[in-house]
Amino acid sequence: MRSVNVMRLSRATIDWIEEEKASYPHPRAALLEALHLARAETGGLTMEVFAQVGDLFGMRAGEVAEVASFYSLLTLPRARAVLQVCTGLPCCLRGARGVVAEFERRLSIRAETAASDGGFGLAEVECVGSCATAPVVQVNLNPYLENVTAEFAASLCRSPQTAVDARRPAPIISSIPSGIDGYLLPPGGERWDSLDSYKAHGGYQSAAGAARMKPEDLRRMVEEAGLRGRGGAGFVTGRKWMFMPPKNGGPRYLAVNADESEPGTFKDRQIMERNPHLLLEGILIAGHAIEADAAYIYVRGEYVDAYATVRRAIAEAYRAGLLGERALALNRRFEVRVQRGAGAYICGEETGMLESMEGKKGQPRKRPPFPALHGLWGRPTTVDNVETLSHLPAIVARGPAWLRDRGAANSAGHTLFGVSGHVQRPGVFELPLGVSLRELIFKHAGGPFEGRPIKAVIPGGVSMPVLRADQIDVPMSHDALVKSGTMLGTGGVIVMDDRTCMVRAAIVVARFFAHESCGQCTQCREGTAWITSILRRIEAGAGTMRDLDTVRDCCTFMDGKCICALADGAAWSARAFVNQFSADFERHLTAGRCPFDRSFSI
Numbered sequence: 343m344r345s346v347n348v349m350r351l352s353r354a355t356i357d358w359i360e361e362e363k364a365s366y367p368h369p370r371a372a373l374l375e376a377l378h379l380a381r382a383e384t385g386g387l388t389m390e391v392f393a394q395v396g397d398l399f400g401m402r403a404g405e406v407a408e409v410a411s412f413y414s415l416l417t418l419p420r421a422r423a424v425l426q427v428c429t430g431l432p433c434c435l436r437g438a439r440g441v442v443a444e445f446e447r448r449l450s451i452r453a454e455t456a457a458s459d460g461g462f463g464l465a466e467v468e469c470v471g472s473c474a475t476a477p478v479v480q481v482n483l484n485p486y487l488e489n490v491t492a493e494f495a496a497s498l499c500r501s502p503q504t505a506v507d508a509r510r511p512a513p514i515i516s517s518i519p520s521g522i523d524g525y526l527l528p529p530g531g532e533r534w535d536s537l538d539s540y541k542a543h544g545g546y547q548s549a550a551g552a553a554r555m556k557p558e559d560l561r562r563m564v565e566e567a568g569l570r571g572r573g574g575a576g577f578v579t580g581r582k583w584m585f586m587p588p589k590n591g592g593p594r595y596l597a598v599n600a601d602e603s604e605p606g607t608f609k610d611r612q613i614m615e616r617n618p619h620l621l622l623e624g625i626l627i628a629g630h631a632i633e634a635d636a637a638y639i640y641v642r643g644e645y646v647d648a649y650a651t652v653r654r655a656i657a658e659a660y661r662a663g664l665l666g667e668r669a670l671a672l673n674r675r676f677e678v679r680v681q682r683g684a685g686a687y688i689c690g691e692e693t694g695m696l697e698s699m700e701g702k703k704g705q706p707r708k709r710p711p712f713p714a715l716h717g718l719w720g721r722p723t724t725v726d727n728v729e730t731l732s733h734l735p736a737i738v739a740r741g742p743a744w745l746r747d748r749g750a751a752n753s754a755g756h757t758l759f760g761v762s763g764h765v766q767r768p769g770v771f772e773l774p775l776g777v778s779l780r781e782l783i784f785k786h787a788g789g790p791f792e793g794r795p796i797k798a799v800i801p802g803g804v805s806m807p808v809l810r811a812d813q814i815d816v817p818m819s820h821d822a823l824v825k826s827g828t829m830l831g832t833g834g835v836i837v838m839d840d841r842t843c844m845v846r847a848a849i850v851v852a853r854f855f856a857h858e859s860c861g862q863c864t865q866c867r868e869g870t871a872w873i874t875s876i877l878r879r880i881e882a883g884a885g886t887m888r889d890l891d892t893v894r895d896c897c898t899f900m901d902g903k904c905i906c907a908l909a910d911g912a913a914w915s916a917r918a919f920v921n922q923f924s925a926d927f928e929r930h931l932t933a934g935r936c937p938f939d940r941s942f943s944i
């Protein structure tokens with residue numbers, strides 16, 4: 343177990359940091375990794391540690407501290423065992439508040455603090471990307487403890503060492519339903535996480551085929567396939583690639599978005615942990631299509647297993663000559679590196695991610711210029727999501743028409759739908775786009791607990807407007823969901839049953855956005871905070887009818903008026919809760935208290 347007293351970085355850590363620095367065109371890209379390593383070694387980041395890290399990067403201690411202060415994993419309480427309890431919406435729906443209360447009671451500490459002896463620390467964190475196994479606890483940066491009961495939480499409190507040593511095998515929660523010809527997940531709960539296992543199933547043949555094509559033909563092929571980005575915005579991938587300018591001699595990059603932090607979303611993790619070479623093959627194909635020199639994968643810092651699995655896969659691919667000097671698909675130099683984030687949802691926004699990759703605070707950039715012209719280190723860059731890239735081997739192998747035939751109009755192919763909340767079999771299901779939301783919930787996720795009626799469903803991560811139960815006979819396609827007043831987003835479905843207080847659900851989502859706003863835009867910074875505090879007042883029974891209009895006004899003030907779409911998502915979500923479930927809000931106002939006695943706690 344780490345000590346909390348070590349203040350100086352060891353020679354081994356310094357060497358590791360120097361090696362990381364050397365692997366990027368600009369050494370500062372290794373700053374977050376250096377801070378992770380420094381925190382792990384010293385137990386907490388003090389000004390003395392910032393000064394040492396700063397010396398390695400030619401930065402002042404204050405500059406390093408400013409970057410670190412942006413990231414929640416670098417600002418956790420200082421203790422030997424930091425218990426991080428996820429209190430995102432899916433975890434709250436399944437009892438996360440009880441887990442926090444159990445820790446607080448047994449350890450006599452409040453969230454966001456540490457015990458005076460430096461043994462235990464406690465923190466509430468937002469969605470850690472394991473919503474199907476809620477409630478989730480992470481101790482330091484160890485693999486998650488999933489489906490945590492109050493009893494298990496109590497057992498962790500025996501000693502900091504017990505908590506650090508706690509391990510449980512991670513359940514496989516993603517599957518290809520029978521009758522579906524899957525191409526993203528390995529079948530039957532298998533893990534193809536070694537090169538041999540991936541190659542035994544035809545791996546890397548598509549990359550070799552793509553290498554024989556001209557980049558412009560490959561771009562056209564992917565556009566014809568109708569593949570749309572799976573990161574949330576749904577932009578047509580082949581078309582985005584066309585925005586890259588012609589080669590002019592300097593380096594060009596592919597930035598791979600593996601930040602996956604939208605509550606309700608936990609699908610990219612399935613690919614990285616179970617099929618990492620599929621992602622690498624997709625990266626080779628995209629790298630050829632956009633004529634990139636290198637790809638950088640940005641994995642959220644909490645994804646310990648996914649990061650390790652991808653890192654191992656990259657090392658294997660280098661050893662086999664698939665990457666590096668004469669990369670398989672390209673017959674020229676092509677490098678792939680993986681970077682760790684440090685706990686900030688906004689680093690999933692593409693330009694926030696680029697800033698973070700460069701070792702800065704992950705604050706989104708104003709556009710134009712767009713990343714295709716001015717991306718990583720000012721060079722042409724395409725940003726693609728993990729699942730999006732993982733479609734490419736199948737498109738190259740089977741052709742664009744094959745993908746278009748799977749899915750719905752304007753929504754080609756399969757996707758990995760996540761289902762969490764009040765359902766019997768939460769998980770990730772590989773299914774064609776266009777499957778009905780009802781079928782997804784009832785057939786694949788087993789329907790709500792105890793056969794209870796459904797009250798509400800968020801169809802694609804918490805940024806997307808919530809639907810009422812009478813709206814779930816809708817195909818899960820981009821167009822159909824827009825017609826229903828919402829959007830596909832990340833395909834992360836969150837189900838709430840009839841006991842749920844929708845004001846509480848709205849608060850949990852609103853506080854997430856308020857916490858994650860990077861603070862650059864006044865409308866977003868102030869609006870998300872105002873919405874949260876007004877909703878809290880309503881839930882406490884002290885609201886007025888005018889409060890509902892004030893929430894709507896805040897949404898109008900934010901929507902479409904900020905640097906990035908975090909503010910839009912916060913506004914869409916709050917507006918939909920208030921408008922779709924106005925009766926729940928009004929009952930609080932007339933009762934002067936929350937009338938939903940059996941609802942989840944926040």
Ligand SMILES: Cc1cc2nc3c(=O)[nH]c(=O)nc-3n(C[C@H](O)[C@H](O)[C@H](O)COP(=O)(O)O)c2cc1C
Pocket residue numbers: 570571572573574575576577579599600601602603604687688689690691692693725726727728730731906907908
């Ligand atoms: C606040 C915010 C968070 C986002 N988080 C993610 C994320 O975690 N992963 C992701 O792939 N895209 C995320 N996106 C979307 C990205 O900005 C971008 O559209 C996407 O990575 C592009 O890849 P795609 O075209 O393959 O979907 C986010 C967007 C916003 C506004």
Ligand code: SF4
Pocket residue numbers: 688705706858859860861862863864866867904905906907908909
């Ligand atoms: S909209 Fe919010 S998160 Fe996005 S840049 Fe502005 S303040 Fe930051």
Ligand code: FES
Pocket residue numbers: 428429430431432433434468469470471472473474476478605606607
């Ligand atoms: S893992 Fe807790 S809400 Fe997603």
